[in-house]
Amino acid sequence: MTIDSGILLESGTNELEIIDFQIGEGLFGINVMKVREIIQPLPITKIPHSHPHVEGVIRLREEIIPVIQLAKAIGFTEPTDSKQSKLIVSELNQMKVAFHVGCVSKIHRLSWEQIEKPTELSEGLQALTVGVVKMDERMILLLDFEKIVYDIIPGAKLTMNSSKVANKTERGKRKILIAEDSSVLRQLLQNTLNVAGYTQLTFSEDGKEAWAQLESMKEGKTLFDGVITDIEMPQMDGHHLTKRVKEDVQLKDLPVVIFSSLISGDLFHKGEKVGADYQVSKPDIEKIVNALDELLHI
Template sequence: MSEEHKGILLESGTNELEVIVFEVGVGTFGINVMKVREIIQPMDVTIMPHAHPNVEGVIRLRDEIIPVINLAKALGFKDSKNPGQDKLIVTELNQVKAAFHVHSVSRIHRISWEQIEKPNKLSQGLQDLTIGVIKMDENMILLLDYEKVVYDIMPEAGLSSKKLEGIEQRDRSKKKLLIAEDSPILRQLLKDILNEAGYVQIVFTDDGKEAWTYLKEESRAEIDLLITDIEMPLMDGHHLTRKVKEDPQLKELPIIIFSSLITGDLFHKGERVGADAQISKPEIGKLVEELDKLLQVE
């Protein structure tokens, strides 16, 4: 995906995203363009001993070794009926590169986060892996929790309390955090690890719109700092940050963007909307250090 193409979306700041639509088995899925480095034809893989059953092997792509994840197997679908149409979607998530083996790639749709609904029991039995549903005409496109797919295969790529090593013991118990994060597994990991660090007063919301409603309806004085993901249904983290920083009652609230999408272009967008800090998942140690700094924890 070219930087020029990515730039088209970044300039708008209108709570929109572009989604690459692809098929696996009987399902239609989407992935945010910003997570995709390129789409390539399948390559010969080198099989790795003792690999996770969902990993086909690894490929060498411009001197990088990248694991290939069989998305059909991860989702419980059968292999491709037309292997000639198969593609590899090469992604970068949480500073980890991975190639998802899919059965075909159709097109790119530009949509608003408001068009993305939360998953329900109709999500083809994949609600545990689905973070959003896009209803387009007669089609239903599922947005998967790609971080969870990778985390299940490579736990070391996710959040871990090991990353708290070197963090000083301080009294963090009096500070109250609001966290907007749509991934259930990441909400639980964040809760466990931040609690371990001493941040025990945490309110979680599933998306940016819910966080915005909470801030407007609850007492602003309750919350000392907002942590937000970027990719979320209904309202993304950039849009949420901009709304908070433009609100006379909320503009002094410190905001940390904590996302797998802190790339060069998106970092600049985070600066433009007024984020006080931006940290790439899974750097939980850096997150705690930045929390301590912004909250002046002694």
């Protein structure tokens, strides 16, 4: 099953499409934009001394791709049903990885407003969940696949190279609004920008909260010099936030930088269509400083 992400959604509509799949009795989802294809399991080559959640690697059209047993990664004890199992081949942060899952069902088209924040869940998967969708009598948990990969594959971790980030005092005069739902990424962005001299930072956990901050800016309250936004966020995604900014007469000149693991060809064009001034693909976190410097003429 090949996923054609180029035909799915218009830019900035605050919609997404998710593919649901089972692990044990649980129902989970992944954003279609992260999926390259869904395939039958292939022969797996074991890797000595690998992480216990990594089954090994597969060879897919000349590419060597690690396979993560998702049931183990999220703490389930029951193995994936081998009769109906699939490999979801995904691309995150400029690397490909295959997630071994159970039965794959169907695609759902949703609004980000339908997705509740994981802090509202009573289940024990908050740390690995970015949101929950209520579907009839069931719930679909949207997993934080980036965090799962960060925890398992060392080369996928976002890190800061302080030698690439020289401090400039004039950066401290600029106020930056950052919309990012991941607490890990918020902390890393704060550390990176603070080292560079950007110290006046305001954080929002989703696009809707960030938009409220920008609305208050129009009323003469806190004035921001730039915005950094993720794409995937509950309530309002980064593309929709960017579109709102660029269509607003009072805010349209405010520089917006999109920082996401989803800056692929299709997603890059969507960012262009909604008016993003700069787009940086994770894990190149130091490029955020260069982007702000260029846009703010520092």
